[in-house]
Amino acid sequence: MTRRxxxxxxxxxxxxxxxxxxxxxxxxxxxxxxxxxxxxELVIAFIEEDDEYLGIVRVDGDAGDPRVFLSDHRVLFTSALADRLFAAALPPPGSTDIDDESEDLLAGATPAGDIELLADVGTDAEALLExxxxxxxxxxxxxxxxSERAGCADILDEIGS
Structure with missing residues (x-):
């Protein structure tokens, strides 16, 4: 199992x-x-496991709840890590506000959470789904x-691939 x-x-x-x-x-x-x-000020974390899914967590400042996005809600049933980190913070499957045009892109994946969490750093909901x-x-x-869209291209390369 590879997790990062x-x-x-x-x-x-x-x-x-x-x-x-x-x-x-x-x-x-x-x-x-x-x-x-x-x-x-602002932190965006990327969690991945076995190249199966991407979890994104955003924290703004010292106060407030984290904002969470999961690329495929189905991993909550197959990954102990995803369940441990995301299950309590995500709404039930199908409750993410996705328009009909974007729905066609998904092809079976069921993203969950806040699809607008990166809009102010260069990745709006449509771009995230794409x-x-x-x-x-x-x-x-x-x-x-x-990261590139946020204006910090290649910054993750600094900590290894």
Whole structure:
């Protein structure tokens, strides 16, 4: 099993990249605490496991709840890690607001959560759905594309692939 968690953090307009140890995060609250240690302004974490899915968690500042997106809700039933980190924070399947045109892109995947969580950093809902459904793109590729759209191209390369 291959799992990886990385994050980009923005502090006073500067982005940095970080590895996150998932062993130190028992649940979403634990992950959120680790993310808040990275930056007090904005942190976006990317969680991937066996190239099966991409989980995205966004934390804005020291207060407020994290915003969560999961590329395919079905992994909550097959991945203990996804269940541990995301199940409590996600609405039931089918409750994500996806328009009819985007629905055609999904081809069986059932994304869940806040599809607008990256809109202000360059990846709106439509672009996010296109990225997660583009044939041949792995979760790490999607995370790199999101980072590039946020204005921190190649920053995740600093912490390894």
């Amino acid at each position: 968690a990385s994050a980009i953090g923005r502090e006073r307009g500067r982005w940095t990249a970080h590895e996150i140890s998932l062993d130190d995060a028992e649940d979403l609250d634990g992950l959120t605490d680790l993310m808040r240690d990275i930056s007090t 990225l997660i459904t583009e044939e041949g793109l792995l979760p790490g590729d999607v995370a790199a594309a999101i």
